[in-house]
Amino acid sequence: xxxxxxxxxxxxxxxxxxxxxxxxxxxxxxxxxxxxxxxxxxxxxxxxxxxxxxxxxxxxxxxxxxxxxxxxxxxxxxxxxxxxxxxxxxxxxxxxxxxxxxxxxxxxxxxxxxxxxxxxxxxxxxxxxxxxxxxxxxxxxxxxxxxxxxxxxxxxxxxxxxxxxxxxxxxxxxxxxxxxxxxxxxxxxxxxxxxxxxxxxxxxxxxxxxxxxxxxxxxxxxxxxxxxxxxxxxxxxxxxxxxxxxxxxxxxxxxxxxxxxxxxxxxxxxxxxxxxxxxxxxxxxxxxxxxxxxxxxxxxxxxxxxxxxxxxxxxxxxxxxxxxxxxxxxxxxxxxxxxxxxxxxxxxxxxxxxxxxxxxxxxxxxxxxxxxxxxxxxxxxxxxxxxxxxxxxxxxxxxxxxxxxxxxxxxxxxxxxxxxxxxxxxxxxxxxxxxxxxxxxxxxxxxxxxxxxxxxxxxxxxxxxxxxxxxxxxx
Amino acid sequence: xxxxxxxxxxxxxxxxxxxxxxxxxxxxxxxxxxxxxxxxxxxxxxxxxxxxxxxxxxxxxxxxxxxxxxxxxxxxxxxxxxxxxxxxxxxxxxxxxxxxxxxxxxxxxxxxxxxxxxxxxxxxxxxxxxxxxxxxxxxxxxxxxxxxxxxxxxxxxxxxxxxxxxxxxxxxxxxxxxxxxxxxxxxxxxxxxxxxxxxxxxxxxxxxxxxxxxxxxxxxxxxxxxxxxxxxxxxxxxxxxxxxxxxxxxxxxxxxxxxxxxxxxxxxxxxxxxxxxxxxxxxxxxxxxxxxxxxxxxxxxxxxxxxxxxxxxxxxxxxxxxxxxxxxxxxxxxxxxxxxxxxxxxxxxxxxxxxxxxxxxxxxxxxxxxxxxxxxxxxxxxxxxxxxxxxxxxxxxxxxxxxxxxxxxxx
Numbered sequence: 001x002x003x004x005x006x007x008x009x010x011x012x013x014x015x016x017x018x019x020x021x022x023x024x025x026x027x028x029x030x031x032x033x034x035x036x037x038x039x040x041x042x043x044x045x046x047x048x049x050x051x052x053x054x055x056x057x058x059x060x061x062x063x064x065x066x067x068x069x070x071x072x073x074x075x076x077x078x079x080x081x082x083x084x085x086x087x088x089x090x091x092x093x094x095x096x097x098x099x100x101x102x103x104x105x106x107x108x109x110x111x112x113x114x115x116x117x118x119x120x121x122x123x124x125x126x127x128x129x130x131x132x133x134x135x136x137x138x139x140x141x142x143x144x145x146x147x148x149x150x151x152x153x154x155x156x157x158x159x160x161x162x163x164x165x166x167x168x169x170x171x172x173x174x175x176x177x178x179x180x181x182x183x184x185x186x187x188x189x190x191x192x193x194x195x196x197x198x199x200x201x202x203x204x205x206x207x208x209x210x211x212x213x214x215x216x217x218x219x220x221x222x223x224x225x226x227x228x229x230x231x232x233x234x235x236x237x238x239x240x241x242x243x244x245x246x247x248x249x250x251x252x253x254x255x256x257x258x259x260x261x262x263x264x265x266x267x268x269x270x271x272x273x274x275x276x277x278x279x280x281x282x283x284x285x286x287x288x289x290x291x292x293x294x295x296x297x298x299x300x301x302x303x304x305x306x307x308x309x310x311x312x313x314x315x316x317x318x319x320x321x322x323x324x325x326x327x328x329x330x331x332x333x334x335x336x337x338x339x340x341x342x343x344x345x346x347x348x349x350x351x352x353x354x355x356x357x358x359x360x361x362x363x364x365x366x367x368x369x370x371x372x373x374x375x376x377x378x379x380x381x382x383x384x385x386x387x388x389x390x391x392x393x394x395x396x397x398x399x400x401x402x403x404x405x406x407x408x409x410x411x412x413x414x415x416x417x418x419x420x421x422x423x424x425x426x427x428x429x430x431x432x433x434x435x436x437x438x439x440x441x442x443x444x445x446x447x448x449x450x451x452x453x454x455x456x457x458x459x460x461x462x463x464x465x466x467x468x469x470x471x472x473x474x475x
Numbered sequence: 476x477x478x479x480x481x482x483x484x485x486x487x488x489x490x491x492x493x494x495x496x497x498x499x500x501x502x503x504x505x506x507x508x509x510x511x512x513x514x515x516x517x518x519x520x521x522x523x524x525x526x527x528x529x530x531x532x533x534x535x536x537x538x539x540x541x542x543x544x545x546x547x548x549x550x551x552x553x554x555x556x557x558x559x560x561x562x563x564x565x566x567x568x569x570x571x572x573x574x575x576x577x578x579x580x581x582x583x584x585x586x587x588x589x590x591x592x593x594x595x596x597x598x599x600x601x602x603x604x605x606x607x608x609x610x611x612x613x614x615x616x617x618x619x620x621x622x623x624x625x626x627x628x629x630x631x632x633x634x635x636x637x638x639x640x641x642x643x644x645x646x647x648x649x650x651x652x653x654x655x656x657x658x659x660x661x662x663x664x665x666x667x668x669x670x671x672x673x674x675x676x677x678x679x680x681x682x683x684x685x686x687x688x689x690x691x692x693x694x695x696x697x698x699x700x701x702x703x704x705x706x707x708x709x710x711x712x713x714x715x716x717x718x719x720x721x722x723x724x725x726x727x728x729x730x731x732x733x734x735x736x737x738x739x740x741x742x743x744x745x746x747x748x749x750x751x752x753x754x755x756x757x758x759x760x761x762x763x764x765x766x767x768x769x770x771x772x773x774x775x776x777x778x779x780x781x782x783x784x785x786x787x788x789x790x791x792x793x794x795x796x797x798x799x800x801x802x803x804x805x806x807x808x809x810x811x812x813x814x815x816x817x818x819x820x821x822x823x824x825x826x827x828x829x830x831x832x833x834x835x836x837x838x839x840x841x842x843x844x845x846x847x848x849x850x851x852x853x854x855x856x857x858x859x860x861x862x863x864x865x866x867x868x869x870x871x872x873x874x875x876x877x878x879x880x881x882x883x884x885x886x
Contacts (some may be wrong), residue, residue, distance in 0.1 A: 028515075033512035041508065047654060047737060050685050050717055058755040059716035069484035117882065124837030135882075247505055252683075267838070353757040390541050402557075409557045413564070428558060 001135070010374065010383050014340035018392060019370040024360045024411050025399040031244030032236075032406045039304055039414040054183060055089060061167050061190075063091040063182060064263075068152050073102045075311065076173050082214020083171065084112075084142060086184040092141035094159045095173065099149030108144050113137040123161025125271040127154050133162075136422020152256070153272035154278035158270055163263055174255040175310040176216055178205060184306035184387075185260040192299060197265035197287060200246075200254035200302040202238045204417075205231040216309050219417050221426045225321065228430035229438045230312040235280030236407040237413070239304055246302035251354035254300065256280030258308035276336070277458070285337045288349045297327050304415060320445050324348035327365070327449025328457065334358050335453075365446035369398075372440065397435045404431035519789035523549045575609050582613040589632055590617070590625055596635060603636050611638060611659065618662040630664045638683035639663065643671040644866045647678060654686050661690025668694045676706055685712040685717040692721055702727055715748055719755040726756040726766065727784060738764060743773045751778030759786035762793065769796065774805035781808060794821055801827040806839055813842045816850040825850060829857055833869055840869065845875035855880070 016123060056059060065083055069076055076095075083093050097105045108114060114134035128150030136142035147158055156170055167186065181201065188199045207222035221228050254261075256279060266272075269287050276282040284300060291298040313319040334341075334357055341358055343350040356466040375393065378384040408427050411417070418424045526545035527538075535541040582602055585595040603610045614636075617629050633639050638659075645656035660671050672691045675681040688703055697701060707718045722729060730753060737749040746768075760768070760783035760790065768780030781800055787793050800812035801824055809831070816824040828850070831843035844861075847854035861873035 006848055030512055030516055033515050037511045041504070047658075047686065049658075049689070052687075053685065053717040053720055054713070056720050057716040058609045059712065059719050059751060117878070123841070171612060182481045187713050191711050193712050247508060264838070388540065391540065391547075395543050395546055395550070398547055398554075400642075402550050402553050407553050408563055412561050421562075424561065424565075432554075460802070 002262035004259075007383060010378060013370070014374055014384070016379065017367060018373065020367050021371065021399075025396075025403065027356065027360070028236075028240065028404045029399075030171070032341060032403060032410065034239040035243035035245055036249055036406075036410055036413070039239070039410065042257070051180060051183060054187060055087060060089060060162050060382075061186065063088065063167045063169060063186060063260075064159070064163035064165040065091060065093045065182075066156055066163060066168055066170050067093060067095045068098060069095055069100065069104055069156035069160065070098045070149075070152070070155070070172075071100045071102045071104060072173040073100070073104045073107045075223065076104055077107055078214050079173055079176055080108065080142070080214075081212075084174045085179070086177060086182050086374055087179045087213055088186070089420060090165075091182060092143065092164065093120050093140055094162050095142070095144045096155040096159045096162075097144060097146045098152070099147060105144070105146055109443040112144075113141055114142075114144055117143075125157040125161050127158045127161065127274075130158060151274055153274045153276060156279070157271045157274070159267060160263065161397065166263055167260060168263045168266065169258075169260045171254060171308065172310060175257050175308045176214060177258070178307050178438045179215060180229075181258075181306040181308060184303060188303040189260060189262070190333075193473050195297050195299045196301055197262050197291070197298050198254055198284065199260040199302045199306055200242065200251065200300075200305040201258045201260070202234075202415075203308050203310055204234055205258050205312040207312055207314065209309065219232065219423075220419070220420075221423045221430075222314075224314055225430065226316070226438075227312050227314055227434065228426065229434040230319075231319050231408060232404050232427060232434055234312075235372075235411050236404060238302075239410045240403070240407050242302040243304060245353055247298075248348050248352065249299055250288075250348045250356055251300045251302055252285055252353050253281045254284050254302070259311050275323060275458075276329070276332060278333045279332055282333040282336065283331060285333050285354075286350070288338060289337055289346065290345045292349065307415075307417070308351070316441075323442060323445045324449035324452060327362075328448045328453040331362055331450060332455035334362055343463065362450070365443045366450055368443045372443075400435040400439060401432050405432060407431070437475045486760055495842050519549065519553065522552070524861075531645070544793045546824075562791065574606065575612075578606050578609050579613055582606075582610055582618070586613055586629070586632070592626055592753060596632075599827065601630070601640075601826070607641075610636065614638065615662055618643065618659075627664055628664040630667055633663065636668070639667055639671065646671070646681065648673060648680075653681065655834045657684065657686045657690050661686075661693055665694030665886075667695075669699075671700070676702065682706065683714050683776040684791060685714050685721075688714075688718050689721055692725075697728060701733040701736065704729050704752075705737055705741070705745065708737050708745040710748065712748075712751070714754055716755075719752050721750065721868050723756055726758060730756065730758040733762065734758070738768065743771075743776060746771075747773070747779055750776065750783055754779065754786075757786050758783065762787065762796075766796070769800070774803075774807050775805065777805065778807040778811045781811045781815065785811075786816070787862060789819050793825060794819070797821060798824045798827065801831065809839060810842050813846040817846040820850055822850060822853065825853055827855070832872065833865075834856075837868070837872075841872050841875070845879065848876040 010082050029255075067080065068085065072079075080093065080095060095108060097108070113136060115137055117133045117135040128148040131146045131148065134144040134146065136144075143162060145158055145162060147155065159170075160168060167189065169182065169185065185199050185201055192286050203220060205227055206216060207224065207227040209216050209220055210218035223233065242251060242253070259280065265287065266283070269283065269290055271283075271285075272279045287300065313322055334354070337354075340346045340350045340354045342355055346354070375384070375389050378387055379386060405428060406423070408431050411427075412424060418427060480776040496774055503582075522544045523542065526548055527541050531541045531545045531548075532538070535544060545669075547828060563766055582599070585602070585868060586689055587601050589595045589599065595789060600609065614633055618633075620624065621629065630639075642656040642659045646653050646660060657672070659677070660668050662668075663671075668690065672687060672694070675687045676691075681687055683706075688707060691699065691703060704722065707722065710718070734749055737745050750760075750768075760780060762784065765780050765787075769777050769784075771777055772781070777800075781797070784793060784796060797812050797815045797819070798821060800808055801816065803812065812824075813828065813831070815821075816828065828843050829849050832840055832847060834840045834843065847858055855877070858873040858877050862870050862877075865873065
């Protein structure tokens with residue numbers, strides 16, 4: 001009797017997990033298909049002639065680039081240098097040094113010839129005290145604000161206070177923006193300036209790409225498989241998921257590494273939340289919530305063309321820390337706005353995007369992990385036959401491969417930044433190989449992150465040890 | 476009864492038309508993408524069912540297992556198709572490039588010979604059938620490089636090779652390559668380009684493409700310019716930004732005729748667009764028109780009009796209008812008025828600015844402090860006083876404005 005009961009309970013859970021895995025994969029696949037058709041339609045909307053006309057236009061809005069920095073001495077010289085050389089006529093760079101323990105500030109002062117300024121960064125957002133404001137003696141609009149350590153969100157808020165433009169772009173200090181990145185993002189905003197309150201761009205791995213004068217010169221895949229696995233993962237997340245969600249105006253994440261916001265909208269929403277770990281997601285969810293509650297028309301968009309290149313972790317230890325942190329951020333943001341879950345008041349966001357994130361992104365790793373655990377348990381106690389276990393595992397893995405290769409194909413047929421066969425083949429190999437071990441490892445780490453979030457663990461900066469960019473030096 | 480219902484029917488029809496237009500603009504494209512994705516999904520899933528029924532179920536009796544095996548088969552096929560598509564796309568591209576490199580010099584030679592009077596039409600027609608894109612590219616190269624009488628001859632050649640018809644057709648369809656077609660059409664002589672390009676302004680897919688305006692500007696008559704301006708005023712800001720520079724050469728004509736016409740009978744969206752373009756050209760708005768605009772209920776119209784009024788020479792009326800606008804209920808208008816008060820150093824606005832410096836809206840307070848710092852000794856004294864007497868927030872704003880003033884002085 002007990003034996004039958006155990007079997008029934010076991011199969012109930014196992015079937016549930018199979019249905020879950022199929023549902024999540026079909027949703028991913030559907031989002032990837034949406035992304036394909038959407039990108040094919042919209043991607044080639046910007047010819048070089050139009051780009052030139054826009055660059056010369058007096059109607060182009062001014063923009064402030066906010067760069068929060070913490071212990072970034074290895075990369076800040078190249079990245080800030082690159083940010084000062086972008087193709088945009090009217091912008092300023094505001095670097096906020098959040099009490100770095102290394103010599104980030106010193107590197108900035110020496111490289112960009114900064115002098116102490118009398119300027120005060122006052123504004124509507126309450127932040128940790130500002131120690132000193134520096135400005136560049138060079139003919140560039142660079143402001144460096146040195147402040148007491150308060151976390152990334154607090155640093156961005158200081159930047160928001162100091163910004164003088166109607167548009168602000170938040171960029172990580174270890175990132176390199178493509179020369180036309182600002183223009184592409186602003187153009188997306190200008191398509192509908194009344195409604196668009198935030199625009200997200202694509203983030204990609206810069207590991208082993210050649211960097212010259214703060215710009216990515218030669219794009220190539222990384223030598224390390226770990227970095228390539230992450231490249232595929234980024235492609236899947238950005239080109240697949242976000243395009244689809246953006247089409248439905250239900251985008252819940254704009255990467256903190258590369259996001260454009262209307263300054264007045266961020267101030268209206270109360271700025272970035274200093275207590276939050278996933279401050280980027282939390283702000284976007286909060287903006288959705290506030291605008292839907294106020295019944296104001298709005299759009300949070302994603303554009304695939306502008307790319308921000310960032311260094312992805314090259315070691316398992318740092319990746320582990322990063323993924324746990326991301327998972328904690330997701331859980332925290334969703335928990336904070338849990339009233340939105342299946343709430344018709346919040347439209348597509350409340351009825352589709354939020355439940356999707358809660359059920360599949362937040363709980364997904366736990367369910368997947370449970371699936372592996374139950375399969376092993378079933379095999380040990382001979383509840384299921386090995387061929388059946390292998391068969392269902394194969395279906396799941398194969399779906400993963402299909403999604404990853406779809407993301408790579410999506411990149412090739414729309415944006416196409418890997419011109420050589422060698423690199424795209426390597427990416428295809430990574431798309432297949434990441435499903436054997438890497439994906440399972442990520443699942444495990446995300447479960448750890450979920451547990452830490454439930455325990456209520458807090459975190460400051462998600463700093464990682466930098467290798468620095470692969471800088472090309474001219475003879 | 477008919478007469479009684481007629482207005483309602485008309486209203487319903489207009490409403491339906493507006494909804495349909497809005498849906499076409501935003502929802503239709505989205506719906507088409509969703510339908511395409513759903514169809515592709517069905518195309519992917521149907522073979523699973525087919526394999527399960529016709530092949531696998533006869534060997535594996537259990538339905539879930541049979542379905543799983545069929546699904547794996549389709550997944551493997553899907554992955555293979557993707558790899559094949561990626562590889563073949565690159566191969567085709569490299570082959571096409573190699574062929575173009577081989578053929579283009581030949582095509583260029585034939586076109587050059589044709590220009591000198593040698594009849595190479597037959598050879599070019601053969602090449603058109605074999606490699607139409609290469610013929611197009613070479614012909615357009617000549618069109619852009621050569622002017623005068625020879626340009627006319629190349630246009631004739633384009634007509635004879637049926638390329639003009641092809642480009643018009645491609646431009647009308649509004650697909651991926653439509654922009655290229657419009658660009659090609661824009662290189663033709665006005666008598667050929669204008670009839671092909673003007674209808675595109677009524678084509679919903681192409682009406683707001685900057686490339687159409689650029690092409691049309693090369694061949695537009697003065698009446699066309701007004702139509703272009705009105706259309707551009709209804710376009711999104713991104714398009715207006717691209718066109719502001721293009722239309723600047725005709726700013727004198729447009730501000731004299733087209734701008735007042737749009738301000739007179741345009742929709743609020745058009746008026747805002749027109750004012751925005753006027754501001755880009757720094758075109759002063761006559762005070763009589765400006766006053767009427769300042770009575771508009773839409774704050775965007777008021778703010779836009781005030782910006783243009785700021786390009787007038789400062790007189791008593793303009794000064795009064797700017798100072799009066801500091802009391803406008805809308806913050807956008809207030810900020811424009813403050814910017815103008817700072818630029819013209821309007822001492823008359825001092826008292827209003829002083830009260831605005833304590834405004835609850837932090838941004839307005841900040842802007843007011845900035846303006847006060849530009850108003851000379853009185854404004855500066857007020858800000859100095861704020862540093863010691865006011866609350867922390869106002870003192871912070873004052874300190875920031877004074878610091879910026881010092882920086883400007885140093886600069």
